[in-house]
Ligand SMILES: CCCCCCCCCCCCC/C=C/[C@@H](O)[C@H](COP(=O)(O)O)NC(=O)CCCCC
Ligand SMILES: Nc1ncnc2c1ncn2[C@@H]1O[C@H](COP(=O)(O)OP(=O)(O)O)[C@@H](O)[C@H]1O
């Protein structure tokens with residue numbers, strides 16, 4: 160659309176669309192702001208208009224969807240000789256924007272040390288100007304230490320805000336999520352140490368401005384890791400429910416997780432990479448390579464309860480997309496089950512499957528875990544809000560086979576199509592390392608307490624007698640026995656899930672135009 164010849168060509172305004180001649184329309188839900196145009200400024204910039212009669216104008220800022228789920232703020236200016244008509248348009252559009260439920264007051268936490276240490280700059284240069292354009296007020300808090308944001312969330316007057324924004328990576332997001340969910344349970348008198356406690360949903364949405372090393376939660380829920388796109392989703396007030404898993408050990412709460420809870424390979428990569436933080440995001444490549452070469456496997460027992468409430472399966476060809484019907488159906492099914500069972504725990508009655516073995520990796524993912532390093536993710540068909548997690552067991556195999564498996568995270572081939580990889584959709588699971596089982600069953604056996612570096616029975620095998628650690632959304636968790644339970648849609652993000660690809664969106668758009 161030519162900005163300079165848009166002489167009040169908008170010919171129709173409805174509750175849903177601002178339609179302009181020239182086959183262009185903007186859904187009102189995607190208008191960012193409407194402002195009276197500073198004509199002096201415009202006229203100074205364009206000699207073309209200098210000799211014309213007095214004009215009035217307003218500018219509509221709206222979301223322009225580019226390729227690969229990237230959003231940008233675009234604008235169009237409408238000119239008019241009639242001042243009253245111009246003001247009527249501004250007024251009508253502002254009233255429409257008021258009807259949208261959008262955040263007005265946000266609490267922002269910036270981790271200045273996440274990723275490439277650009278959090279503060281990204282926020283100030285790319286995000287703050289957009290929030291100000293959309294008339295969003297902010298209280299900005301730059302963290303000075305780990306857990307600063309989490310601790311602060313237990314103290315602030317949270318009801319003052321329409322949402323919390325975190326600028327950083329998955330670790331920073333995890334911190335803010337722990338603060339919000341923890342605060343919510345504390346205020347409602349829920350004991351987080353009870354693994355069976357029905358947790359209270361957190362209705363304050365979190366917005367993620369990606370400025371970390373992996374940014375998997377942002378990428379998996381928006382489709383791209385891009386600060387401007389995320390800021391625009393926040394401004395429009397998008398809402399995406401998210402499953403959260405709780406991790407316990409012996410009736411003690413350890414952590415919540417939304418993306419990857421990984422033992423073995425991803426736990427070892429994370430542990431090693433923490434010592435190399437100075438390398439920035441490259442630390443994962445270095446530690447990934449090192450861990451791959453070490454090729455350690457770990458022995459233990461996994462018990463899990465299959466997620467029977469959901470129609471989906473981890474081997475599905477379709478992925479979770481905006482407005483996903485599998486997530487909606489699964490949530491309804493769980494709500495019905497809960498109604499039927501009342502206070503009784505339906506989980507207690509359901510079957511547990513038990514698997515013992517030696518594993519190179521045990522990965523539990525609540526979402527696909529797509530990220531720039533792995534655009535399909537660890538489990539491409541996992542759902543954001545279906546009350547289930549995908550449990551991926553990578554059994555002991557050769558280095559070459561493990562490399563083939565890892566490479567499939569980066570290409571289009573099926574990463575579950577290997578004899579040594581099993582995947583299950585679960586609603587809860589438990590893991591105990593062999594080492595702990597042995598210690599618990601025979602505490603007097605001195606030999607078993609004397610763990611050498613590698614398996615005594617098979618000195619040549621790669622089986623590591625020491626335990627691995629868990630990678631819990633980028634935070635290390637040292638526990639050789641854990642109990643995990645998925646809580647369906649425990650929290651919400653300022654996101655809308657990944658939209659259908661652009662071609663489909665364009666064809667839907669022209670269908671709407673025809674309807675109008
Ligand atoms: C031969 C090529 C092999 C390449 C394999 C690449 C596989 C990448 C999969 C990444 C999955 C990411 C799951 C998310 C994990 C994050 O929570 C965590 C912390 O993120 P952040 O706080 O933003 O730093 N990131 C990781 O654990 C990084 C794993 C990278 C392993 C190579
Ligand atoms: N000011 C700070 N100094 C040091 N660590 C911090 C600070 N603020 C937050 N953190 C911690 O840094 C960790 C990693 O942050 P994150 O933003 O995820 O970066 P990255 O993606 O590079 O790991 C998080 O666990 C968070 O708790």
Ligand SMILES: [Ca+2]
Pocket residue numbers: 402524525526541542543544545546547548
């Ligand atoms: Ca899920």
